[in-house]
Amino acid sequence: MKRRSVVKYAAVAAALSMGLTACGGGGGGDSKGSDTVRVTLANHVWTEGIKAAIPEFEKSTGLKVELTQLGEDQLSDQYNVKLNAGSDEIDVMMYRPLQEGKAFGKNGYLADLTSKVAEDADWNWKDYQDGPVKASTYEDKVMGVPIITEREVLYYRKDLLKAAGLEVPKTMEELEAAAKKIASTDTAGFVARTGKSTAVTQFSSFLYSFGGDFTDESGKSAVGSEEAKKAYAFYGGLIKNYGPKNVSTDMSWPEAMAIFTQGKAAFYTEADSLYKNATDPAKSKVAETVGFAPLPAGPAGSKPYNIPSWGLAINQSSGNQDNAWKFIKWATSKDRTLEAQKAGVPGPRASVWSDPAGTSTYPKDLAAAIAVSAEKGVGHDRPLVITVGKAREIVGEPIVASITGADASAAADQANTAFQKFLDDENK
Amino acid sequence: MSVLTPARSSGQSARTRANFSAWANRHRKWLFAAPAMIFVGLLIVFPLAWTLYLSLTDSQGSVRAASDFVGFENYLTVLTDTERFWPAVGRTVSFTLVALVCEVVLGMCIALLLWRPFRGEKWVRVAILLPLVATPVAVGMMWRLIFDPNIGFANQLLGLVGIPPQPWLSGQDSALPTTIFMDVWQWTPMVVLILLAGLTSLSEEPDEAARMDGANAFQRFFFVTLPLMMPTVIVAILLRGIDALKTFDILYATKGKGGGSFHEVETLNVYAYGLSFDYNQYGLSSAVLILFFMIIIGSMWLLTMRKKAGSK
Numbered sequence: 001m002k003r004r005s006v007v008k009y010a011a012v013a014a015a016l017s018m019g020l021t022a023c024g025g026g027g028g029g030d031s032k033g034s035d036t037v038r039v040t041l042a043n044h045v046w047t048e049g050i051k052a053a054i055p056e057f058e059k060s061t062g063l064k065v066e067l068t069q070l071g072e073d074q075l076s077d078q079y080n081v082k083l084n085a086g087s088d089e090i091d092v093m094m095y096r097p098l099q100e101g102k103a104f105g106k107n108g109y110l111a112d113l114t115s116k117v118a119e120d121a122d123w124n125w126k127d128y129q130d131g132p133v134k135a136s137t138y139e140d141k142v143m144g145v146p147i148i149t150e151r152e153v154l155y156y157r158k159d160l161l162k163a164a165g166l167e168v169p170k171t172m173e174e175l176e177a178a179a180k181k182i183a184s185t186d187t188a189g190f191v192a193r194t195g196k197s198t199a200v201t202q203f204s205s206f207l208y209s210f211g212g213d214f215t216d217e218s219g220k221s222a223v224g225s226e227e228a229k230k231a232y233a234f235y236g237g238l239i240k241n242y243g244p245k246n247v248s249t250d251m252s253w254p255e256a257m258a259i260f261t262q263g264k265a266a267f268y269t270e271a272d273s274l275y276k277n278a279t280d281p282a283k284s285k286v287a288e289t290v291g292f293a294p295l296p297a298g299p300a301g302s303k304p305y306n307i308p309s310w311g312l313a314i315n316q317s318s319g320n321q322d323n324a325w326k327f328i329k330w331a332t333s334k335d336r337t338l339e340a341q342k343a344g345v346p347g348p349r350a351s352v353w354s355d356p357a358g359t360s361t362y363p364k365d366l367a368a369a370i371a372v373s374a375e376k377g378v379g380h381d382r383p384l385v386i387t388v389g390k391a392r393e394i395v396g397e398p399i400v401a402s403i404t405g406a407d408a409s410a411a412a413d414q415a416n417t418a419f420q421k422f423l424d425d426e427n428k
Numbered sequence: 429m430s431v432l433t434p435a436r437s438s439g440q441s442a443r444t445r446a447n448f449s450a451w452a453n454r455h456r457k458w459l460f461a462a463p464a465m466i467f468v469g470l471l472i473v474f475p476l477a478w479t480l481y482l483s484l485t486d487s488q489g490s491v492r493a494a495s496d497f498v499g500f501e502n503y504l505t506v507l508t509d510t511e512r513f514w515p516a517v518g519r520t521v522s523f524t525l526v527a528l529v530c531e532v533v534l535g536m537c538i539a540l541l542l543w544r545p546f547r548g549e550k551w552v553r554v555a556i557l558l559p560l561v562a563t564p565v566a567v568g569m570m571w572r573l574i575f576d577p578n579i580g581f582a583n584q585l586l587g588l589v590g591i592p593p594q595p596w597l598s599g600q601d602s603a604l605p606t607t608i609f610m611d612v613w614q615w616t617p618m619v620v621l622i623l624l625a626g627l628t629s630l631s632e633e634p635d636e637a638a639r640m641d642g643a644n645a646f647q648r649f650f651f652v653t654l655p656l657m658m659p660t661v662i663v664a665i666l667l668r669g670i671d672a673l674k675t676f677d678i679l680y681a682t683k684g685k686g687g688g689s690f691h692e693v694e695t696l697n698v699y700a701y702g703l704s705f706d707y708n709q710y711g712l713s714s715a716v717l718i719l720f721f722m723i724i725i726g727s728m729w730l731l732t733m734r735k736k737a738g739s740k
Contacts, residue, residue, distance in 0.1 A: 073685070080705050084491050103708065107490035196689035246577035248598025249689040259578060386489065389706035393686060400689045 033320045037327050039092040040068045042075050042310065045276060046148050046345045047094070050331055053339070057330050063323055076100070083109040083315065090315045091324040097135040097144055097311045103386045104313075105138030111314040113142045116325050123329055124351075131379040132308035132348040145332045146308030146348040147340075148273055151373035152205040152295050152381075153304065153366065155260060155268040155278055159289040160187065168293045172209065172234060175267060175296045179242040182266040189242030191256050191265035192235070194403055196396040197389070198252035199235075201381040202269055203399050205305050207231045209298030214383040214395055214419075221423055223395050224416025229409045231298070236402020249400050261286060269295065272370055273309065276344040279363060292366035294373055306377020308348055346370060383419075386426055394419045476721070483714035491710050502715035512691065512699060513716065517723075519604060519687075520695040524672040527611045531668055532661065534612065535619030540649070542620070543627045560617040568681025571610050572597065597682055603692040610678050615671070619664050626660025627653075666731050673724055676701065696720045 041047045047069060054065050068090075070078060079100070082090060095104065104110050117125040125133075125142075132146035154175075156168060164182050169175040179189025193199040207213065212227035222228060239247060244259050253270060257277050260268040261284035272292070281287040295304040312331060314324045330336065337347040342361045352358040353374075359367040383391040394415055401411035452459055483502055487495035506513050542553065559567070574581045575596035583593035596606045634656065638648045654661075676697040679687060686702050687694030694702075696716060703713035 077705050080708070086492060103489060107493060109490075194689070195684070197685065244578050246583075246593050246595055246598065248577055248595070250598060250683065255576075262579060264578065387707055387709075389685070389702075389708075396689075 033323050035062070035323075036064045036066050037091050037320060037323050038066045038068070038089060039327060040070065040075065040078065040090050041094045043069060043071050044094075044148070044310065044345075045273075045343065046310065046340055049340050049343045049345065050336070053336065057327065061326060061330075063326065065327065079104075079109075083107070083317075086317050088315070088317045088319050091318040091320045092327050093313050093315055094147070094310055095144060095313050097132075097146065097308050098380060098382055098384070099388050101135065101138060101143060101311075102384065103388070105141075105143050106386060109316055110138075110143040111316045111318070111321055113145070113314065113325070114140075117142050117145065120329065123333060127334070127349045127351050129348050129350055129374070131306050131377065132311075134379060135308050136311050144311035144313035145328055146311040147332060147337075147345075148308065148310045149306065149346050149348045149374075150271040150273045150309045150381075151304045151306045151346075151370060151377055152202060152269055153272045153275075153369045153373060154293045154295055155270060155275075156291045156293065157263075157266050157286060157289055158291045160266045161291075168291065169267075169296045170293075172206075172296050172298045176234075176238060176242075179238060179267055183242040185245075186264070188244040188259070188265040190238045190267045191243055191259045192239060192269050193253060193256050194239060194243075194247060194249050194251040194400070196249065196400045197392040199399045200392045200396045201305070202271075203231070203235050203396075204378075204381045205269070205295050205303065206235045206298065208303035208305070208378050209295065209300055210234065211298070211300035213378075214391075215423070219423070219427075221416050221419040223398070223419055224413050227300070229398075229412045232398040232402050232412050233408040234298075236399055236404075236408055239403050240405055243403075247403065249403055271309070272366060272373070273344075273346050275363070275366055290363075292363060292369045294369045301376070302372075303376055303378055304373045305379070305381035306374050307379060307381050385423070387422075391419070391422060394422055479714045479717055482710050483718045485711050487710040487714075488712075489708050495711065498711070502711050503719070505712065506715050506719065512694070515691065516694050516696050516699040519693065520673060520697070520720075520723075523604065523608055523611070523675065523695055524669060526605075527608050527615070527672045527675075528665060528669050530608070530612045531616045531619045531672075532665060534616050535623055535664065536661075538616070538620045539623035539627055542624055556620060557617050559614045560621075562614065564614065564677035565681045567610065567614050568678045571606075571613075572682045575606060600690050600692050603683065603688055607679055607682060607693050610682070611672065611675060614678070615668060619668055622664040622667070623657070623660060626657050626663075630656055662731065662734060666728065669731065670724060670728060673727070696723075 041050070051067065051069075054067070058064060068078075075094070076099075079090075079093065079095070083104070095101070095110075117123075128146065129149070132149055133142075136142060136144040136146050154169070160182050161168065161178070164178070166178050166181065167174075169178050175190070181189075183189030193202050204214075207228060210227045210231035212225050212231055213222055216222040216225075244264060248255070253274060256268065257270065257274065259265050261278055263285045275292065276283075278284050278290045279287050284290070295302050312328045314321050314328070318324055334349060334351060337349045338352050338355065338358055341347045341352050341358050344361065347353075347358075353371075359370075362370070382388055383395060385391045397415045397418075398408050398411035402408035482491070484497060484499060485495040486498045486501070487493070538556065542549065542556075562570075577583065577593060577595055577598045580596070582596060586593060595602050597603050630653065634652050635648055638652045643651070674697060675695065679693045679695060679698050680701070683693045685698075685706050687698045691699075697720070700713050700716040700720065703709045703716060707713075
């Protein structure tokens with residue numbers, strides 16, 4: 001009798017707690033698809049534009065959009081936790097194809113969109129540039145739709161160049177000479193990202209322009225090559241010799257951009273998609289005098305990266321994939337892409353770039369620099385591996401060594417060994 | 429809902445009620461403790477056991493992916509890692525010790541000042557407690573702006589009095605002391621609060637007796653007040669020490685992943701976080717966390733031993 005009542009109470013308690021969980025978990029996630037599409041986006045200019053347009057989508061489809069907006073790092077952490085747990089709480093997710101694409105693809109976190117992108121000729125997947133499409137594809141399956149593309153360009157101060165009687169540098173040597181001439185106690189000749197991991201993407205264009213890459217054709221580490229060593233020494237040397245005083249080794253783009261827009265540097269190499277920060281008078285003291293040029297040519301020519309920095313994907317565990325696709329199709333339509341591009345977000349659609357309206361809001365020199373860079377661009381800006389975070393730290397080590405005046409060549413050799421070990425481990 | 433005939437139901441339900449209350453009476457100590465036990469089981473024992481399990485596997489990439497049992501291999505890897513793990517242990521210990529000593533000494537001084545009533549006491553107390561209510565991440569961001577080497581307020585202030593700009597958070601050697609300063613700024617008020625509560629509950633008589641015997645202020649503090657305050661001081665050290673060991677938000681908000689380009693503020697917490705969220709090496713990260721957990725338990729045990737010895 002006694003035992004039976006214990007069992008009975010336990011059963012009631014269990015039923016009760018299950019009932020409670022069912023209440024708590026209610027809402028979306030049902031397999032037939034909910035009317036609410038849960039969208040997770042990063043803080044970005046693109047997001048601001050789409051946020052304002054969402055009521056349009058809700059009106060035309062009758063669906064409701066539940067938006068979560070997070071900073072880049074918080075977004076990554078959310079995905080790590082939720083996708084790892086197989087959560088169905090996210091339907092549409094903004095992700096970085098080059099940073100997370102391979103890992104998410106391998107882990108089966110993303111829904112295969114291959115048939116979805118092919119089915120609608122009006123929406124037109126063929127309109128997307130090759131590089132971005134390649135980066136959003138994993139093992140021949142389309143995993144995401146790119147929304148923002150980026151190339152590295154040279155930001156410079158027209159007034160300082162004029163005062164020094166200099167032309168816009170076309171080669172790395174000219175860049176160094178100009179930075180040297182302009183550098184003074186108040187103004188740095190050159191500024192760029194300095195953080196071990198964050199600088200890697202911007203350093204990559206220097207690496208390519210000096211004739212190097214992170215890996216060679218056989219997939220072996222190439223960060224110890226002569227070309228790479230020269231690139232490390234050059235990038236770090238520019239910052240060490242002509243960079244801001246008290247330069248830290250933690251700068252990502254917000255810090256480096258702040259130095260440039262405060263009028264404290266003459267040259268700055270950065271992604272073109274961030275140009276509004278420099279030309280918007282509300283954010284920049286030098287808005288009137290900023291000029292843009294293609295990345296100066298190194299020994300191997302001018303080879304900036306040309307990549308899709310963000311894309312939209314569907315969570316494999318989402319029970320609302322059809323509605324999620326409706327959202328993506330709307331958010332990446334030609335009209336929306338044109339709108340976004342006019343608001344300062346370089347898009348991945350070829351037709352928008354060939355449409356004069358697509359570049360109408362861009363500074364002329366920037367549009368020209370983008371056109372040149374898109375043509376010669378390299379399709380990646382970081383090592384194409386699964387654990388990108390760790391790889392970036394390894395190949396970024398010599399950048400920091402070079403900035404702090406240590407032996408860049410020795411650091412590159414060391415990084416080469418570590419990176420090769422990393423690649424071997426990953427390919428096991 | 430089951431439907432029963434009224435005649436049967438009243439007799440049976442009375443019996444069930446009696447049975448239940450007899451049963452409940454016999455097991456009341458378990459019954460009352462049950463919610464807490466379920467809570468502890470779900471929120472403490474399960475995650476710990478899961479972490480322990482993960483630490484014995486080579487789980488990486490995704491925790492849902494297949495992983496192999498590797499025994500103590502992760503622990504071996506971690507314990508022989510002199511590049512990241514041991515320096516992180518060193519930083520964790522030095523961060524905790526230095527912050528703790530500063531906070532307790534400073535906290536005691538401030539608590540002694542606030543001990544005796546004075547005019548405007550309320551306002552001073554509010555002002556001192558302000559840092560305590562701020563979110564650590566916001567505190568981190570704020571100090572990061574203040575300590576920016578080029579456009580920060582701290583260096584501009586130094587410039588006014590003719591001192592050259594300091595690297596603060598950006599220097600390899602100065603970053604850890606700067607974060608310790610931030611921790612002291614934020615958490616000293618909590619120590620003040622605890623010590624003040626201890627001081628106000630002290631009896632006045634021993635102090636008066638010492639005064640009658642001609643002891644000066646220092647003698648009265650070191651030989652009368654401090655020994656009487658020891659249990660409270662140890663509570664303060666215990667609470668603040670565990671918190672300081674676990675510090676994460678201030679470090680992450682100021683130096684980001686990896687604790688900076690040279691891992692200059694990478695403590696065990698920051699290291700384990702990076703292993704999980706940046707490298708996706710869950711097995712290795714779990715091993716670090718288990719070792720860290722053992723360090724915390726160990727230091728707690730040492731302190732409570734000390735507390736018991738002190739109160740004897």
